[in-house]
Amino acid sequence: MKNAVGLFALLVGLALVASSQVRAGDPEHEDRFGERTALYIWSDALQSQSISSIVDLAETQNIERLILSVGQGSPIEKVKALKAQARKSGIATEFLLAPNYWVRSGEPEDVRSRVNGIDLQGSTLHINIEPHAYDDFDQRTAEYLRRYLEVLRVVRESIGDSKLAVSVPVWWPDSTYRKMAPIVDRAYLMAYGEKEPRERAEQTREAARHFSPEQRAVALRPEDYPSPSVLNQTVQAVGDIVGTDQFALHDFESFVEFIGGTNELPVELGHFDGTAVETSVRLAWQTVSETNNAGFEVQRQDDEDGWTQIGYVRSKASGGTTTQALSYRFETGELPVGKHQFRLRQVHLNGASTLSDSVTVRVQMQEALRLSAPAPNPTRSGATLRFGTKEAEHAELALYDALGRRVRTLFQGRSGGGRMQTVRLRAGSLSAGTYFLRLRAGGQARTRRVTIVQ
The missing domain is CATH 3.20.20.80 (Glycosidases)
Incomplete structure (x- = not known):
């Protein structure tokens, strides 16, 4: 011993x-x-x-x-x-x-x-x-x-x-x-x-x-x-x-x-703000000091479900306590176009918590057309992709083979307002090979490649 x-x-x-x-x-x-x-x-x-x-x-x-x-x-x-x-x-x-x-x-x-x-x-x-x-x-x-x-x-x-x-x-x-x-x-x-x-x-x-x-x-x-x-x-x-x-x-x-109870102010928050980055949001905050801080739940307000947790960031302080200023950052995934509210739920080591003030960030689609990469790719059974147009207008999303022949229409109708839509490409009946997904709207086009394997 x-x-x-x-x-x-x-x-x-x-x-x-x-x-x-x-x-x-x-x-x-x-x-x-x-x-x-x-x-x-x-x-x-x-x-x-x-x-x-x-x-x-x-x-x-x-x-x-x-x-x-x-x-x-x-x-x-x-x-x-x-x-x-x-x-x-x-x-x-x-x-x-x-x-x-x-x-x-x-x-x-x-x-x-x-x-x-x-x-x-x-x-x-x-x-x-x-x-x-x-x-x-x-x-x-x-x-x-x-x-x-x-x-x-x-x-x-x-x-x-x-x-x-x-x-x-x-x-x-x-x-x-x-x-x-x-x-x-x-x-x-x-x-x-x-x-x-x-x-x-x-x-x-x-x-x-x-x-x-x-x-x-x-x-x-x-x-x-x-x-x-x-x-x-x-x-x-x-x-x-x-x-x-x-x-x-x-x-x-x-x-x-x-090991400490909850009498002391667990975290002194210096600032908390958010910035839109294309169709996602980057949140940043700084603490002036931390006492027995476990970390931060990142929450977003949903119209139907109220405040929901979208992530968690662990305290950088050793043992959750420091008198030094610390900076944190969190990036959301892709979000719909529009206003979004975020807040932090600071969690004490004993499970107690404190809510921050909320911040509001507006997400806007920057380009006229947006077509995400299909996933998974290559694929055997199918792939999922998202698309959208900045303006409300007629759009068409179709699948073409390597010779430029239309194989299938995945979407045809009105799209826009910056809202992203999700479609599923089912590959079960397709032959192995390289295909192209093409989105057309307002005289412009975007193309993505997808490979089907057997």
């Missing part, structure tokens, strides 16, 4: 810093556990936080794994989308179930049915059953723990080669940990409560000794600590004495409050 302050040396660089015990560049105060840290996220946080804010928090705080509740009340489709986004950022996921009733009234078939209904696809299944939450646990300890182990065996059998993790307190009988160890891949030892760092480490070691170093992980609650420096001391003591570099934070909301 390296001698280091631990996981939260990174966090002290946020608004809560303060201890002269943490110094950049000091080898005795390196970030030791940041790459092997998990974060519990329960259904309330999953409901209220945006996917981007959760992933950004994980990235800026070096969170390796997200432990996501998939119990009742959790937005399952959002969990799936969060898992996909986290995977793109190299962040693993665990799906957490916490059905305490399984140790009291659950039948093996109920357990199998619930577990088999979860699409793990590379995620770890995490069981967080707490029989000690029942009032009669002291009188029925042996019975509850026996049933707990039976549940784990059923789960293990049901998930096959998938990984299995559990969250357990550090004061259960040794025999329970010994029987649990061959079943699970990781045991999060919940070292909760207000204790001195060394006392907590010694208690945790007694439970941890029944698990291999790779199985051991220690779960801590930020609210148990008065400051990051005390938490750092605990992480160091627990890591050294227990023999682990795997930690977890319980939970998302507590952690966010611990």
Whole structure:
């Protein structure tokens, strides 16, 4: 084990810093556990936080794994989308179930049915059953723990080669940990409560000794600590004495409050404006300062759906905080001709948000005719293309072969007002070869080449 302050040396660089015990560049105060840290996220946080804010928090705080509740009340489709986004950022996921009733009234078939209904696809299944939450646990300890182990065996059998993790307190009988160890891949030892760092480490070691170093992980609650420096001391003591570099934070909301809360103005926006670039818009803004800023959702007002998100720009500030001015830019895709309104939704690391004033940009078609390149090209089955005319007038879009013979008319009618239209070229009945798409209107023409392959 390296001698280091631990996981939260990174966090002290946020608004809560303060201890002269943490110094950049000091080898005795390196970030030791940041790459092997998990974060519990329960259904309330999953409901209220945006996917981007959760992933950004994980990235800026070096969170390796997200432990996501998939119990009742959790937005399952959002969990799936969060898992996909986290995977793109190299962040693993665990799906957490916490059905305490399984140790009291659950039948093996109920357990199998619930577990088999979860699409793990590379995620770890995490069981967080707490029989000690029942009032009669002291009188029925042996019975509850026996049933707990039976549940784990059923789960293990049901998930096959998938990984299995559990969250357990550090004061259960040794025999329970010994029987649990061959079943699970990781045991999060919940070292909760207000204790001195060394006392907590010694208690945790007694439970941890029944698990291999790779199985051991220690779960801590930020609210148990008065400051990051005390938490750092605990992480160091627990890591050294227990023999682990795997930690977890319980939970998302507590952690966010611990690293800064929302009392400070998160972002001071210098300017926000937009410029039309042909049929798209370039948005630009500058921040004067940022505090725990995750990033910016870019929104456009739609006549039917109101404000909708069209993009996301991550904060350039290290850890989301800086006192230096930073510049940002975002370019929309192709937009219809006319006025468009845009605004920014600044997202705090804890998921809170602030809306900017809106800006209005008018998009105009610059050329008389516009014909986009067909895509895909070459194509086997077909291609899509867009066209438009600046003035309202009769237009014709046709397909010609290499000899200049008209093969097909794709559009014939009134076009204009700068509005782009979409057409589909179906290629199933066409012979392989080179063809030309020609748009004519107002005495002018535009041509695009398309290749059909078999």
